[in-house]
Amino acid sequence: MQIxxxxxxxxxxxxxxxxxxxxxxxxxxxxxxxxxSPGAGKTSLLERTxxxxxxEFKFAVIEGDLQTDNDAKRIxxxxxxxxxxxxxxGCHLNASMVGEAVKALDLDNIDxxxxxxxxxxxxxxxFDCGEKMKIAILSTTEGDDKPEKYPTxxxxxxxxxxxxxxxxxxxxxxxxxxxxxxxxxxxKLSVFPVSCTTSDGLDGWYNxxxxxxxx
Amino acid sequence: xxxxxxxxxxxxxxYNNIKPYLDxxxxxxxxxxxxxxxxxxxxxxxxxxxxxxAVNLEDxxxxxxxxxxxxxxxxxxxLICGKEYTRATKEEIFLPCPYCNSVSSNKLLEGKEMIxxxxxxxxxE
Numbered sequence: 276m277q278i279x280x281x282x283x284x285x286x287x288x289x290x291x292x293x294x295x296x297x298x299x300x301x302x303x304x305x306x307x308x309x310x311x312s313p314g315a316g317k318t319s320l321l322e323r324t325x326x327x328x329x330x331e332f333k334f335a336v337i338e339g340d341l342q343t344d345n346d347a348k349r350i351x352x353x354x355x356x357x358x359x360x361x362x363x364x365g366c367h368l369n370a371s372m373v374g375e376a377v378k379a380l381d382l383d384n385i386d387x388x389x390x391x392x393x394x395x396x397x398x399x400x401x402f403d404c405g406e407k408m409k410i411a412i413l414s415t416t417e418g419d420d421k422p423e424k425y426p427t428x429x430x431x432x433x434x435x436x437x438x439x440x441x442x443x444x445x446x447x448x449x450x451x452x453x454x455x456x457x458x459x460x461x462x463k464l465s466v467f468p469v470s471c472t473t474s475d476g477l478d479g480w481y482n483x484x485x486x487x488x489x490x
Numbered sequence: 491x492x493x494x495x496x497x498x499x500x501x502x503x504x505y506n507n508i509k510p511y512l513d514x515x516x517x518x519x520x521x522x523x524x525x526x527x528x529x530x531x532x533x534x535x536x537x538x539x540x541x542x543x544a545v546n547l548e549d550x551x552x553x554x555x556x557x558x559x560x561x562x563x564x565x566x567x568x569l570i571c572g573k574e575y576t577r578a579t580k581e582e583i584f585l586p587c588p589y590c591n592s593v594s595s596n597k598l599l600e601g602k603e604m605i606x607x608x609x610x611x612x613x614x615e
Contacts, residue, residue, distance in 0.1 A: 278611060397532050426583055
Protein backbone atom coordinates (compact mmCIF):
# COMPACT_ATOMS: atom_id res chain seq x y z
CA MET A 276 0.00 0.00 0.00
CA GLN A 277 1.36 3.39 -0.98
CA ILE A 278 1.04 6.29 1.47
CA UNK A 279 1.69 9.76 0.07
CA UNK A 280 3.61 12.02 2.46
CA UNK A 281 5.16 15.06 0.70
CA UNK A 282 6.92 16.49 3.73
CA UNK A 283 10.04 18.56 3.98
CA UNK A 284 12.70 16.30 5.52
CA UNK A 285 13.94 19.13 7.73
CA UNK A 286 10.51 20.28 8.87
CA UNK A 287 11.10 19.48 12.54
CA UNK A 288 14.35 21.48 12.58
CA UNK A 289 12.75 24.31 10.62
CA UNK A 290 9.88 24.52 13.13
CA UNK A 291 12.27 24.67 16.07
CA UNK A 292 14.30 27.34 14.25
CA UNK A 293 11.16 29.38 13.72
CA UNK A 294 10.42 29.20 17.48
CA UNK A 295 13.91 30.52 18.20
CA UNK A 296 13.56 33.26 15.60
CA UNK A 297 10.40 34.45 17.36
CA UNK A 298 12.24 34.60 20.71
CA UNK A 299 15.20 36.47 19.17
CA UNK A 300 12.83 38.95 17.56
CA UNK A 301 10.98 39.58 20.83
CA UNK A 302 14.28 40.21 22.56
CA UNK A 303 15.47 42.39 19.67
CA UNK A 304 18.62 40.31 19.15
CA UNK A 305 20.30 40.23 15.75
CA UNK A 306 21.39 36.63 15.16
CA UNK A 307 23.96 35.74 12.52
CA UNK A 308 25.04 32.19 11.63
CA UNK A 309 28.69 32.11 10.52
CA UNK A 310 29.59 29.29 8.16
CA UNK A 311 32.99 28.48 6.67
CA SER A 312 35.53 25.72 6.28
CA PRO A 313 37.84 25.08 9.28
CA GLY A 314 40.55 27.69 9.57
CA ALA A 315 38.93 30.40 7.44
CA GLY A 316 39.07 32.77 10.40
CA LYS A 317 35.60 32.74 11.97
CA THR A 318 36.94 33.03 15.50
CA SER A 319 39.52 35.65 14.50
CA LEU A 320 36.86 37.75 12.80
CA LEU A 321 34.72 37.48 15.94
CA GLU A 322 37.60 38.41 18.26
CA ARG A 323 38.27 41.53 16.20
CA THR A 324 34.59 42.43 15.89
CA UNK A 325 33.79 41.88 19.57
CA UNK A 326 36.78 43.96 20.71
CA UNK A 327 36.42 46.77 18.19
CA UNK A 328 32.66 47.21 18.70
CA UNK A 329 32.52 46.43 22.42
CA UNK A 330 31.43 49.98 23.26
CA GLU A 331 28.57 49.91 20.75
CA PHE A 332 27.00 46.48 21.19
CA LYS A 333 26.54 43.76 23.75
CA PHE A 334 27.65 40.54 22.08
CA ALA A 335 27.18 36.85 22.68
CA VAL A 336 28.61 33.90 20.80
CA ILE A 337 27.48 30.29 20.54
CA GLU A 338 30.54 28.27 19.57
CA GLY A 339 30.07 25.02 17.69
CA ASP A 340 33.00 22.63 17.53
CA LEU A 341 33.48 18.90 17.39
CA GLN A 342 35.58 19.03 20.53
CA THR A 343 37.33 21.38 22.98
CA ASP A 344 36.25 24.74 24.37
CA ASN A 345 39.28 26.56 22.93
CA ASP A 346 37.13 28.92 20.87
CA ALA A 347 34.75 29.79 23.69
CA LYS A 348 37.77 30.66 25.85
CA ARG A 349 39.10 32.95 23.11
CA ILE A 350 35.71 34.67 22.88
CA UNK A 351 35.25 34.94 26.66
CA UNK A 352 38.50 36.93 26.83
CA UNK A 353 36.78 39.71 24.84
CA UNK A 354 34.20 40.06 27.62
CA UNK A 355 31.30 38.74 25.54
CA UNK A 356 28.99 35.97 26.72
CA UNK A 357 30.15 32.69 25.22
CA UNK A 358 28.65 29.20 25.21
CA UNK A 359 30.40 26.20 23.75
CA UNK A 360 28.54 23.37 22.04
CA UNK A 361 30.58 20.23 21.43
CA UNK A 362 28.91 18.19 18.72
CA UNK A 363 31.12 15.11 19.51
CA UNK A 364 31.73 14.39 15.85
CA GLY A 365 28.54 15.96 14.49
CA CYS A 366 29.27 18.05 11.41
CA HIS A 367 26.81 20.90 11.98
CA LEU A 368 24.72 22.72 14.58
CA ASN A 369 20.96 22.41 14.47
CA ALA A 370 18.10 24.38 15.97
CA SER A 371 17.65 22.21 19.05
CA MET A 372 21.37 22.45 19.95
CA VAL A 373 21.15 26.22 19.63
CA GLY A 374 17.94 26.16 21.68
CA GLU A 375 19.80 24.39 24.50
CA ALA A 376 22.78 26.75 24.30
CA VAL A 377 20.53 29.80 24.42
CA LYS A 378 19.32 28.73 27.88
CA ALA A 379 22.80 29.55 29.21
CA LEU A 380 22.69 33.11 27.85
CA ASP A 381 21.24 36.25 29.42
CA LEU A 382 19.04 37.21 26.47
CA ASP A 383 18.10 40.58 27.97
CA ASN A 384 21.71 41.65 27.66
CA ILE A 385 22.50 40.86 24.04
CA ASP A 386 22.33 43.08 20.97
CA UNK A 387 24.05 40.74 18.53
CA UNK A 388 24.40 36.96 18.84
CA UNK A 389 26.82 35.14 16.57
CA UNK A 390 26.42 31.42 16.02
CA UNK A 391 29.85 30.15 15.02
CA UNK A 392 28.98 26.94 13.25
CA UNK A 393 31.17 23.85 13.01
CA UNK A 394 33.89 24.41 10.39
CA UNK A 395 32.29 22.89 7.29
CA UNK A 396 31.05 24.48 4.07
CA UNK A 397 28.42 21.84 3.33
CA UNK A 398 26.37 20.40 6.17
CA UNK A 399 25.60 23.52 8.27
CA UNK A 400 23.93 25.21 5.30
CA UNK A 401 20.86 22.97 5.43
CA PHE A 402 20.14 23.39 9.15
CA ASP A 403 18.33 26.58 10.06
CA CYS A 404 19.38 27.63 13.58
CA GLY A 405 16.88 30.48 13.96
CA GLU A 406 19.28 33.10 12.60
CA LYS A 407 18.28 36.22 10.70
CA MET A 408 21.01 35.59 8.14
CA LYS A 409 23.82 33.23 7.23
CA ILE A 410 27.24 34.78 6.73
CA ALA A 411 29.76 32.85 4.62
CA ILE A 412 33.42 33.32 5.43
CA LEU A 413 35.96 32.43 2.78
CA SER A 414 39.70 32.89 3.17
CA THR A 415 42.16 33.50 0.37
CA THR A 416 44.26 30.46 1.27
CA GLU A 417 41.36 28.15 0.43
CA GLY A 418 41.47 29.00 -3.28
CA ASP A 419 39.23 31.15 -5.45
CA ASP A 420 37.26 28.16 -6.75
CA LYS A 421 35.41 27.46 -3.49
CA PRO A 422 32.22 29.37 -4.40
CA GLU A 423 32.08 27.32 -7.60
CA LYS A 424 32.59 24.08 -5.69
CA TYR A 425 30.16 24.89 -2.86
CA PRO A 426 27.50 27.05 -4.51
CA THR A 427 24.78 26.20 -1.99
CA UNK A 428 26.47 28.09 0.86
CA UNK A 429 26.92 31.23 -1.21
CA UNK A 430 23.36 31.01 -2.49
CA UNK A 431 22.04 30.77 1.07
CA UNK A 432 24.26 33.46 2.62
CA UNK A 433 23.38 37.14 2.81
CA UNK A 434 27.00 38.22 3.00
CA UNK A 435 30.44 36.85 2.34
CA UNK A 436 33.47 37.96 4.33
CA UNK A 437 36.61 37.30 2.29
CA UNK A 438 39.32 36.97 4.91
CA UNK A 439 43.16 36.90 4.87
CA UNK A 440 43.50 39.62 2.24
CA UNK A 441 47.00 40.32 3.61
CA UNK A 442 48.18 37.00 2.14
CA UNK A 443 47.24 37.87 -1.46
CA UNK A 444 50.83 38.79 -2.48
CA UNK A 445 51.98 35.27 -1.63
CA UNK A 446 49.26 33.14 -3.22
CA UNK A 447 47.46 32.77 -6.52
CA UNK A 448 43.94 33.83 -5.53
CA UNK A 449 41.82 35.88 -7.91
CA UNK A 450 39.44 38.00 -5.87
CA UNK A 451 37.18 38.72 -8.88
CA UNK A 452 36.83 35.03 -9.73
CA UNK A 453 35.74 34.16 -6.20
CA UNK A 454 33.30 37.06 -5.98
CA UNK A 455 31.80 36.47 -9.44
CA UNK A 456 31.13 32.82 -8.71
CA UNK A 457 29.75 33.61 -5.28
CA UNK A 458 27.35 36.11 -6.81
CA UNK A 459 26.34 33.89 -9.68
CA UNK A 460 23.40 32.41 -7.76
CA UNK A 461 23.00 35.34 -5.42
CA UNK A 462 23.36 38.78 -6.91
CA LYS A 463 22.27 40.36 -3.61
CA LEU A 464 25.26 38.90 -1.75
CA SER A 465 27.15 41.61 0.15
CA VAL A 466 30.90 41.07 -0.02
CA PHE A 467 33.48 42.28 2.51
CA PRO A 468 37.13 41.63 1.68
CA VAL A 469 39.03 41.95 4.98
CA SER A 470 42.18 41.08 6.82
CA CYS A 471 41.78 40.40 10.53
CA THR A 472 45.56 40.76 10.85
CA THR A 473 46.01 44.20 9.26
CA SER A 474 42.40 45.45 9.86
CA ASP A 475 41.94 46.18 6.15
CA GLY A 476 38.27 46.25 5.19
CA LEU A 477 36.93 45.65 8.71
CA ASP A 478 35.19 49.04 8.75
CA GLY A 479 32.95 47.90 5.89
CA TRP A 480 31.99 44.78 7.84
CA TYR A 481 31.31 46.84 10.98
CA ASN A 482 29.10 49.29 9.06
CA UNK A 483 27.19 46.33 7.66
CA UNK A 484 26.56 45.07 11.22
CA UNK A 485 25.41 48.55 12.29
CA UNK A 486 22.98 48.69 9.36
CA UNK A 487 21.62 45.19 10.06
CA UNK A 488 21.13 46.06 13.72
CA UNK A 489 19.02 49.09 12.80
CA UNK A 490 16.82 47.11 10.39
CA UNK B 491 28.18 13.48 7.15
CA UNK B 492 24.90 15.27 7.73
CA UNK B 493 23.23 12.37 5.93
CA UNK B 494 22.87 10.70 9.35
CA UNK B 495 20.83 13.63 10.66
CA UNK B 496 18.78 13.59 7.47
CA UNK B 497 18.26 9.82 7.78
CA UNK B 498 17.03 10.28 11.36
CA UNK B 499 14.58 12.99 10.23
CA UNK B 500 13.25 10.72 7.48
CA UNK B 501 12.74 7.98 10.07
CA UNK B 502 10.80 10.38 12.32
CA UNK B 503 8.60 11.47 9.42
CA UNK B 504 7.88 7.85 8.49
CA TYR B 505 6.87 7.05 12.09
CA ASN B 506 4.56 10.07 12.21
CA ASN B 507 2.82 8.71 9.14
CA ILE B 508 2.60 5.00 9.95
CA LYS B 509 1.29 5.46 13.46
CA PRO B 510 -2.38 4.83 12.54
CA TYR B 511 -1.36 1.61 10.77
CA LEU B 512 0.90 0.51 13.63
CA ASP B 513 -1.99 1.01 16.03
CA UNK B 514 -3.99 -1.50 14.00
CA UNK B 515 -1.21 -4.02 13.42
CA UNK B 516 2.19 -4.16 15.04
CA UNK B 517 3.41 -6.33 12.17
CA UNK B 518 3.54 -3.73 9.40
CA UNK B 519 6.77 -3.22 7.54
CA UNK B 520 7.79 -0.28 5.43
CA UNK B 521 9.07 -1.59 2.11
CA UNK B 522 10.08 1.65 0.44
CA UNK B 523 10.59 5.30 1.19
CA UNK B 524 10.95 7.63 -1.75
CA UNK B 525 12.83 10.89 -1.20
CA UNK B 526 13.17 13.70 -3.73
CA UNK B 527 16.24 15.93 -3.48
CA UNK B 528 17.04 18.99 -5.54
CA UNK B 529 20.31 19.00 -7.48
CA UNK B 530 21.70 21.59 -5.05
CA UNK B 531 20.52 19.82 -1.89
CA UNK B 532 24.04 18.58 -0.97
CA UNK B 533 22.82 15.02 -0.46
CA UNK B 534 25.00 12.14 -1.63
CA UNK B 535 22.38 9.46 -2.39
CA UNK B 536 24.41 6.37 -1.54
CA UNK B 537 25.65 7.88 1.74
CA UNK B 538 22.04 8.69 2.65
CA UNK B 539 21.03 5.11 1.79
CA UNK B 540 23.79 3.73 4.01
CA UNK B 541 22.97 6.17 6.82
CA UNK B 542 19.30 5.21 6.64
CA UNK B 543 20.23 1.54 6.93
CA ALA B 544 22.49 2.31 9.89
CA VAL B 545 19.89 4.25 11.88
CA ASN B 546 17.32 1.49 11.32
CA LEU B 547 19.44 -1.61 11.92
CA GLU B 548 17.41 -2.62 14.95
CA ASP B 549 14.08 -1.15 13.93
CA UNK B 550 11.49 -3.84 13.30
CA UNK B 551 9.37 -1.90 10.81
CA UNK B 552 12.22 -0.15 8.99
CA UNK B 553 15.19 -2.52 9.02
CA UNK B 554 14.42 -3.81 5.50
CA UNK B 555 13.16 -0.53 4.05
CA UNK B 556 14.62 0.47 0.70
CA UNK B 557 15.35 4.17 0.47
CA UNK B 558 15.20 5.60 -3.02
CA UNK B 559 16.57 9.04 -3.76
CA UNK B 560 15.42 10.87 -6.85
CA UNK B 561 17.55 13.88 -7.76
CA UNK B 562 15.35 16.61 -9.16
CA UNK B 563 16.80 19.16 -11.58
CA UNK B 564 17.49 22.64 -10.29
CA UNK B 565 15.37 25.39 -11.84
CA UNK B 566 17.00 28.75 -12.46
CA UNK B 567 15.93 32.12 -13.76
CA UNK B 568 18.48 34.11 -15.73
CA LEU B 569 18.42 37.64 -14.35
CA ILE B 570 19.69 39.04 -17.67
CA CYS B 571 17.12 37.67 -20.15
CA GLY B 572 14.48 36.56 -17.64
CA LYS B 573 14.10 33.05 -19.06
CA GLU B 574 13.86 29.94 -16.90
CA TYR B 575 15.91 26.79 -17.43
CA THR B 576 16.96 23.64 -15.60
CA ARG B 577 20.30 22.13 -14.61
CA ALA B 578 20.82 18.52 -13.59
CA THR B 579 23.92 18.87 -11.42
CA LYS B 580 25.78 21.35 -9.23
CA GLU B 581 28.63 21.51 -11.74
CA GLU B 582 26.30 22.60 -14.56
CA ILE B 583 25.01 25.54 -12.53
CA PHE B 584 27.91 27.65 -13.72
CA LEU B 585 27.39 27.01 -17.44
CA PRO B 586 26.18 30.07 -19.38
CA CYS B 587 22.45 30.73 -19.72
CA PRO B 588 21.23 28.53 -22.62
CA TYR B 589 19.17 31.42 -24.00
CA CYS B 590 21.36 34.53 -23.78
CA ASN B 591 24.76 32.99 -22.99
CA SER B 592 25.18 35.26 -19.98
CA VAL B 593 27.41 34.12 -17.13
CA SER B 594 26.40 36.78 -14.63
CA SER B 595 23.44 36.29 -12.32
CA ASN B 596 20.83 33.63 -11.82
CA LYS B 597 18.10 33.20 -9.30
CA LEU B 598 17.63 29.71 -7.92
CA LEU B 599 13.90 28.90 -8.11
CA GLU B 600 14.07 25.23 -7.11
CA GLY B 601 16.88 22.85 -6.31
CA LYS B 602 17.60 22.79 -2.57
CA GLU B 603 14.51 20.92 -1.44
CA MET B 604 14.51 17.55 0.35
CA ILE B 605 11.09 15.97 0.39
CA UNK B 606 9.80 12.64 1.67
CA UNK B 607 7.47 11.87 -1.22
CA UNK B 608 5.80 8.61 -0.23
CA UNK B 609 6.25 5.28 1.48
CA UNK B 610 5.03 1.81 0.64
CA UNK B 611 3.99 -0.42 3.50
CA UNK B 612 3.24 -4.09 3.76
CA UNK B 613 0.35 -4.71 6.13
CA UNK B 614 0.25 -8.50 5.71
CA GLU B 615 1.13 -10.78 8.58
